[in-house]
Amino acid sequence: MNERKDFYIGYIDDVSPATKKFLKRTVLILALVILTTAAIFSLSQQPFANSTFELSNETKISGVYHKSPYPMLRVEVEKGVYKNILLLGFGKFGANMYIDALKAKEGTLINRRLTIEGNLIYYNGKTLLQITNEQKITLEPERSSSKTDLASVVGDFELEGEVVDPKCYFGVMKPGKGKIHRSCASLCIAGGMPPVLVTTDSNNISEYFLLTDLKGQPIHSDILPYIGQPSKLNGTVEKLEDWYVMKIDVSNIEKLNKNSEIY
Amino acid sequence: MGLDYQTILWNKHKKVYDKLILAFMLMYLLVFAGLTFTFNAQTTIETLIIRAFGTLAVIMLHIILAIGPISRLNTSFLPLLYNRRHLGVSMFLAAAVHGVFSMIQFHTLGNVNPVYSIFTSNLDYTSLTNFPFQVLGFVALIILFFMAATSHDFWLKNLSPSVWKKLHMMVYVAYALIILHVFLGAFQQETSPFTIGFLSIGFVTIVSLHLIAGFNEVKTDTKKSEKDESNWLYVCRTGEIEEDRAKIFTVDKERVAIFKYEGKLSAIHNVCKHQGGPLGEGKIVDGCITCPWHGYQYLPGNGQSPPPFTEKVATYELKLVKDKIYLNPEAFPEGTEVKPVNC
Ligand code: HEM
Ligand code: FES
Numbered sequence: 001m002n003e004r005k006d007f008y009i010g011y012i013d014d015v016s017p018a019t020k021k022f023l024k025r026t027v028l029i030l031a032l033v034i035l036t037t038a039a040i041f042s043l044s045q046q047p048f049a050n051s052t053f054e055l056s057n058e059t060k061i062s063g064v065y066h067k068s069p070y071p072m073l074r075v076e077v078e079k080g081v082y083k084n085i086l087l088l089g090f091g092k093f094g095a096n097m098y099i100d101a102l103k104a105k106e107g108t109l110i111n112r113r114l115t116i117e118g119n120l121i122y123y124n125g126k127t128l129l130q131i132t133n134e135q136k137i138t139l140e141p142e143r144s145s146s147k148t149d150l151a152s153v154v155g156d157f158e159l160e161g162e163v164v165d166p167k168c169y170f171g172v173m174k175p176g177k178g179k180i181h182r183s184c185a186s187l188c189i190a191g192g193m194p195p196v197l198v199t200t201d202s203n204n205i206s207e208y209f210l211l212t213d214l215k216g217q218p219i220h221s222d223i224l225p226y227i228g229q230p231s232k233l234n235g236t237v238e239k240l241e242d243w244y245v246m247k248i249d250v251s252n253i254e255k256l257n258k259n260s261e262i263y
Numbered sequence: 264m265g266l267d268y269q270t271i272l273w274n275k276h277k278k279v280y281d282k283l284i285l286a287f288m289l290m291y292l293l294v295f296a297g298l299t300f301t302f303n304a305q306t307t308i309e310t311l312i313i314r315a316f317g318t319l320a321v322i323m324l325h326i327i328l329a330i331g332p333i334s335r336l337n338t339s340f341l342p343l344l345y346n347r348r349h350l351g352v353s354m355f356l357a358a359a360v361h362g363v364f365s366m367i368q369f370h371t372l373g374n375v376n377p378v379y380s381i382f383t384s385n386l387d388y389t390s391l392t393n394f395p396f397q398v399l400g401f402v403a404l405i406i407l408f409f410m411a412a413t414s415h416d417f418w419l420k421n422l423s424p425s426v427w428k429k430l431h432m433m434v435y436v437a438y439a440l441i442i443l444h445v446f447l448g449a450f451q452q453e454t455s456p457f458t459i460g461f462l463s464i465g466f467v468t469i470v471s472l473h474l475i476a477g478f479n480e481v482k483t484d485t486k487k488s489e490k491d492e493s494n495w496l497y498v499c500r501t502g503e504i505e506e507d508r509a510k511i512f513t514v515d516k517e518r519v520a521i522f523k524y525e526g527k528l529s530a531i532h533n534v535c536k537h538q539g540g541p542l543g544e545g546k547i548v549d550g551c552i553t554c555p556w557h558g559y560q561y562l563p564g565n566g567q568s569p570p571p572f573t574e575k576v577a578t579y580e581l582k583l584v585k586d587k588i589y590l591n592p593e594a595f596p597e598g599t600e601v602k603p604v605n606c
Binding site: 007008009019022023026027030031033034035037038039040041042043044045046047048049050051090091092093173174175178179180181182183184186187188190191225229257259260 | 283287290291292294295296298299302303305306307309310314315318322326339340341342343345368369370371372373374375380381384385386387392393395396397448449451452453454455457458461545546548553555558
């Protein structure tokens with residue numbers, strides 16, 4: 001076409017056939033570009049984990065409350081088999097505020113039987129429960145005769161993995177780990193969620209370790225600089241039925257400069 | 264034009280343009296969502312929204328940035344430039360959905376204010392691969408917000424075109440921040456050769472288009488011209504200018520457009536008062552020099568927009584020696600009547 005002869009003025013409705021043809025072709029090419037990019041960006045997303053967060057569904061769970069050192073509900077799933085359900089708060093907070101509110105009225109809750117209505121979060125054999133309101137916790141009258149010391153020492157280990165916030169990792173967000181999710185995980189752990197170390201071995205088997213300080217007390221703000229990055233941790237591992245607990249010295253965590261390998 | 268800035272000038276082309284923007288955006292989002300649900304169904308709605316709108320905004324930004332240089336290189340693309348502002352505002356809206364959803368998802372319901380959290384929840388400011396990439400996106404979004412908010416001609420008038428232009432040149436800062444936001448953020452974890460390759464090609468294309476268009480202009484700007492005894496500059500022969508068209512000629516870094524029409528020659532400053540469009544790439548329509556970008560008009564004899572409009576550009580004096588055109592490099596004040604030379 002002779003483009004010098006053609007002069008487009010936006011506010012004049014008539015367009016020469018040559019300009020029209022050129023524009024039609026341009027629009028077609030743009031449509032192809034848009035379709036291709038949508039396909040490239042959509043199809044190159046990494047697979048999402050099949051973790052679940054039951055946002056709109058509340059489930060009632062009964063079990064014995066304990067704090068080892070993070071709030072948990074010990075539930076008997078079949079005769080003699082127990083599952084420890086990690087309790088979490090609403091948003092980016094731990095469960096302590098609800099527990100403490102009830103404790104102020106009822107005295108210590110440790111080893112007492114509670115029924116909690118909340119939103120389940122589950123993935124890869126682990127179950128967590130989001131509590132949104134202290135009214136949803138009810139104290140059962142019966143006293144429990146449950147064991148008090150559930151943990152048994154496994155040994156000292158050096159483990160490579162990534163520290164995550166369990167709420168997002170086990171279902172609320174995808175991806176709930178790594179660099180993209182790091183800011184959120186820091187907020188969650190600063191807000192009282194337990195930090196969890198996730199390891200994945202060469203057979204893609206993952207293990208989960210609730211992290212505590214050397215005295216077995218909760219860690220929150222001290223571990224923030226290490227969240228969401230491949231790291232090496234040293235410590236004593238204890239088995240707490242279906243969970244592991246690892247006692248660590250935060251200052252010994254070594255950041256590994258490599259890509260995330262968990263999941 | 265000048266008087267009408269309170270209302271957006273609507274016309275058929277703008278409406279078609281806007282419909283196409285909307286249709287393309289919807290098409291992108293639907294294809295992205297459809298493919299994700301088909302092949303990666305375990306996604307969450309939040310992640311889907313964040314990713315679909317983030318990538319949509321970045322594609323739109325590339326198109327917006329390509330339109331400028333590509334229509335300088337080939338004027339057939341000028342219709343795309345005509346309503347680029349609406350494309351810009353739409354891109355901002357897509358980016359805002361992405362940014363606001365990310366802020367809600369990652370930074371609300373915590374123990375600090377979400378904006379404070381963007382800046383403090385990752386403090387590895389000295390690391391490259393662990394850099395708090397969300398800060399980069401946040402600053403870019405603020406810049407895009409100011410550009411979208413001032414995109415109306417009302418602001419163009421009230422801020423003065425040169426301030427407005429400077430503000431809108433910030434799009435390049437925003438672009439750089441966004442490229443870093445993606446390369447230091449999502450690409451560190453969602454590492455795919457396709458997306459990384461695709462955005463790299465996009466970046467190289469934008470930079471090359473700007474370099475080529477800029478280089479072409481530098482070539483015209485630095486052409487040396489001979490002076491006659493009274494210091495007038497030789498431009499070209501009359502036969503080198505097409506009827507109703509102009510030749511752009513540079514004197515002391517200022518570009519001048521020399522128009523030929525109805526057997527006459529007139530010279531005016533090349534820069535349109537609207538958004539700085541190149542008048543010399545325009546055409547004489549109904550006796551008026553018409554800007555190729557959005558159609559502002561000026562009379563060739565005095566550089567003034569025909570009443571009721573009030574724009575004025577500087578004019579220049581010409582003389583003809585046989586068929587050789589000479590230009591007096593001293594500009595007259597804006598809107599000065601100059602008698603055209605006959606050729
Ligand atoms: C408040 C401002 C912003 C925040 C908080 C933010 C946050 C994020 C986050 C968290 C991701 C990773 C999401 C994921 O992959 O799951 C991301 C990725 C991305 N962002 Fe932003 N962003 C902001 C502004 C922008 C702007 C202004 C643009 C561009 C116009 C942009 C473009 C992108 C793109 C293209 C990606 C990669 C694709 C994706 O993963 O979504 N972002 N951003
Ligand atoms: S720059 Fe908009 S009409 Fe000239």
